[in-house]
Structure formats: C-alpha cells, structure tokens
Amino acid sequence: MLAVALAAVLAGSAVAVLAPVARERPAEGPAAKGPATDPLPAEAVEALAVITPVPGSLGADPARAALGRTLFSDARLSRGGDRACITCHDIRTNGASAVARDLTADRRPLARNTPSVFNAALSFRLGWAGEIPTLQDQAEADLTRPEFLGGSWPAILAVIRADPVLAGRFRSAFGRDADRAAVIDAVVSFERSLLTPDSRFDRWMRGETGAVTEAERAGYALFRGIGCAACHQGVNVGANLFEKVGIFVTIPDKAAEVLRVPSLRNVAVTAPYFDDGSVATLAEAVRLMARVQLGRELTAAQADAIVAFLGTLTGSYEGRPLTAPRAPGLGVPPPQPRG
Numbered sequence: 507m508l509a510v511a512l513a514a515v516l517a518g519s520a521v522a523v524l525a526p527v528a529r530e531r532p533a534e535g536p537a538a539k540g541p542a543t544d545p546l547p548a549e550a551v552e553a554l555a556v557i558t559p560v561p562g563s564l565g566a567d568p569a570r571a572a573l574g575r576t577l578f579s580d581a582r583l584s585r586g587g588d589r590a591c592i593t594c595h596d597i598r599t600n601g602a603s604a605v606a607r608d609l610t611a612d613r614r615p616l617a618r619n620t621p622s623v624f625n626a627a628l629s630f631r632l633g634w635a636g637e638i639p640t641l642q643d644q645a646e647a648d649l650t651r652p653e654f655l656g657g658s659w660p661a662i663l664a665v666i667r668a669d670p671v672l673a674g675r676f677r678s679a680f681g682r683d684a685d686r687a688a689v690i691d692a693v694v695s696f697e698r699s700l701l702t703p704d705s706r707f708d709r710w711m712r713g714e715t716g717a718v719t720e721a722e723r724a725g726y727a728l729f730r731g732i733g734c735a736a737c738h739q740g741v742n743v744g745a746n747l748f749e750k751v752g753i754f755v756t757i758p759d760k761a762a763e764v765l766r767v768p769s770l771r772n773v774a775v776t777a778p779y780f781d782d783g784s785v786a787t788l789a790e791a792v793r794l795m796a797r798v799q800l801g802r803e804l805t806a807a808q809a810d811a812i813v814a815f816l817g818t819l820t821g822s823y824e825g826r827p828l829t830a831p832r833a834p835g836l837g838v839p840p841p842q843p844r845g
Contacts, residue, residue, distance in 0.1 A: 547715060550710060553726065557707070557711070557739060557740065557741070558741045559708035560625060560702060560708060560741060560742075560771065563701070564699070565698075566696070566699045567695055569675075569678065569679040570695035571692075571695040571699045573676065574693045574694070574695045574697070576672065577591075577689065577692055577696075578590065578595075578597075578693065579591070581593075583657050583662050584611065584655035584656060585652075585655065585658075585661075586656070591655070591693075593608075594608040597624070597700065599830065599832075600775045600830055601623040601700065601776075602619075603831060603837065604777070604778075604830065604833065604840060605783065605836070605837035605838055605839060606778050607837055607838040608620050608837040609836050609837050610653040610654070611653060611655065615837065616653060618634045618781045621633075621634070624701070624771070624821075625700070625701055625771050625821075628741050628742045629745035629746070630745065630746045630747075631766055634765050634766060634781040635763075635764075636748055641698070642690050642694055645694050649689070659686050663686070666689070679692070701823075702772060702823050702828060704821060704822050705819050705820055706722075706820075707726070707815075708821070710818070718818050719814075721811065721814055722814045722818050723815075725811035725815030725816075728808060728815075729815050732802055733799075733802075734796075734812070737749050737799070742769040742770075743770040745768060745769035746767070748765065748767070750763070751764070751765050751798065753800075754798055754799070754801035755797065755798050770816060772819065772820050772828045773819060774788060774813075774819070775820055776830070777840065778840040779791040784841055786840060786842055786843040789809045789810060792816075793809045
C-alpha cells in the first residue's frame with residue numbers, strides 16, 4: 507500500500523514531459539501501408555496512457571544528419587587524434603559501451619557511466635544529473651571538453667576546412683563554409699536521427715497482439731502496479747523528470763542525490779547499470795530500485811517478470827535490433843553479478 511501511495515504522489519507531483527498519445531504505424535513493414543482502423547485491445551489503450559511509441563523520425567535534415575554521422579566517427583576532431591564520439595557511443599550495438607566507466611582523453615576513468623546516445627533527442631535534459639540542457643550543449647561539450655574529445659574550435663575547423671570533400675559537404679548542406687554553429691548543427695541533426703522505433707512493446711501498443719507474450723504483459727502490469735511507471739513513463743520510459751535516488755534507503759556505498767530519471771528504452775542491452783556502472787545485471791538493478799525507491803522487496807520471480815517486460819523495450823536502428831557490445835572496450839571493467 508505504501509508503494510502504491512508513493513506512486514500516486516510521484517505521478518501527481520513530478521514535472522514530466524509526456525508525448526501526446528498517438529497511434530502511428532511502424533516506419534516499415536506491412537503495417538505501414540495504411541492508417542490504423544481496427545480497435546486496439548483495452549490493455550494497449552491503457553498502456554498508451556503511460557508509454558508512447560518512439561517515432562520513426564524527428565525530421566532531421568538528411569544532408570546535415572549524414573554530415574553529422576561522418577563527424578561522429580572522425581577521430582581527427584579530437585585533441586589526440588585517437589578518439590571520436592563513436593569510441594564511447596557505439597552506434598553499431600547499444601549506443602554506449604560495455605564498461606562501467608569509459609576513459610577520458612587522459613586515460614582516467616570518467617566520473618559516470620556512459621549513457622546510450624540512442625533516443626537522447628527524446629530526453630528533456632541530458633547527463634546523469636540533467637546538467638546539460640540541450641543536444642547542442644551536449645555536442646559542444648563532447649567535442650571540446652578535456653575529458654571527452656578535448657578538441658578546440660580553431661583545430662576542429664582547420665581539420666574540416668583542409669578536407670576538400672568534408673568542406674564541400676558543409677557548403678552544400680549549410681550554404682557556407684564550416685563554422686562552429688554548422689558543426690554543432692550537423693552533429694545534433696545526426697543525433698536526432700538516432701531513434702530506435704518498433705520495439706515489440708511499441709508494436710503491441712499499436713495493435714500487434716502477438717508482439718508481446720502473456721508473461722511479458724504480466725511483467726508490465728507489475729511494473730506499473732508497484733509504482734515503477736510513476737517515474738518511468740512517456741515516450742522514453744523515463745528521462746523526463748528528476749528524482750532523488752534513495753527515497754526509502756540509500757544504495758550501499760552511495761550518497762542519496764537527485765538525478766535525472768534514466769530512460770528504460772533498450773535497457774536490456776545497456777548493462778552495466780546506474781550512474782557509476784556498479785550493477786551488472788538488470789534483475790539486480792530492478793530489485794535494488796524497488797527497494798530504495800519504492801520500499802519493496804521483490805521476489806526473484808517478480809524481478810524476472812519485470813525484466814521480461816523491459817526486454818520488450820529494445821528497439822531497432824537501421825532495421826536491426828540493438829544488441830549489447832560483445833566485449834568490453836577500454837575503461838573500468840563491468841562489475842560481476844552479485845550472489
């Protein structure tokens with residue numbers, strides 16, 4: 507009862523950015539051929555009041571997005587010429603990495619775990635503490651802050667202008683030579699294209715009844731019933747409000763602090779978990795969050811049911827479902843499962 511009451515309070519008091527409830531067809535496949543006319547199951551209608559599907563596009567300019575994709579992988583823009591955005595944000599797998607904390611340009615561990623870049627454009631703020639207001643701010647920070655790429659604008663622009671092909675693409679996409687604003691806009695345009703629509707849960711909410719199993723629907727009912735959806739809702743299943751971490755008890759070896767609620771999109775493939783990457787498995791993360799945020803001690807079966815639901819939130823990029831990286835990259839190794 508206490509957790510249910512807490513969920514009601516949080517749902518009523520949180521400042522959330524919720525996408526409007528809308529039923530749209532997937533971007534590809536047979537279901538994309540016409541408007542939806544068949545009635546949705548009652549369960550799906552109720553789910554749409556809590557979670558909305560990831561859109562197929564945010565209208566990013568194709569030429570600028572393609573240019574941003576090139577910059578995203580161009581190590582020449584970094585101070586040492588040895589790393590790029592894709593070094594830590596692997597868009598070939600999960601949009602992040604498999605380590606607890608990636609390394610800075612000086613080969614020291616970052617303070618926090620690397621969040622996935624996928625669906626970041628759907629978040630109301632960025633960074634674990636929500637300290638970054640916009641994608642534009644994030645792009646500039648990634649390019650120039652010493653702990654990330656550590657580049658400088660004179661050096662970045664010199665590299666681009668000295669490359670005839672890259673310089674020509676900027677003139678074609680922006681109608682002018684590359685400058686700071688154009689570089690940031692290109693990177694942001696690409697990041698706005700990094701969406702993962704058509705997860706199984708999204709397809710189920712659109713009326714594809716076989717996309718989610720009965721056990722996974724039961725996991726969603728538990729997720730919603732115990733109060734998880736009070737903070738994890740909207741198009742990104744989170745990432746739209748701040749919350750104190752450690753409402754009932756604090757996480758061991760961590761001080762309570764207010765952080766941006768993370769998105770649960772693709773969470774099944776983005777281990778390790780939490781801002782310090784200290785939790786190895788999703789089941790462990792679910793049980794720990796239930797304890798510290800809701801005052802609930804979940805059984806192994808309950809945690810597994812919620813994990814089963816969370817697995818339905820894995821979407822696709824360029825027609826391929828996201829996957830976990832096969833091997834950890836450079837950085838602090840991921841933790842080992844406990845118990």
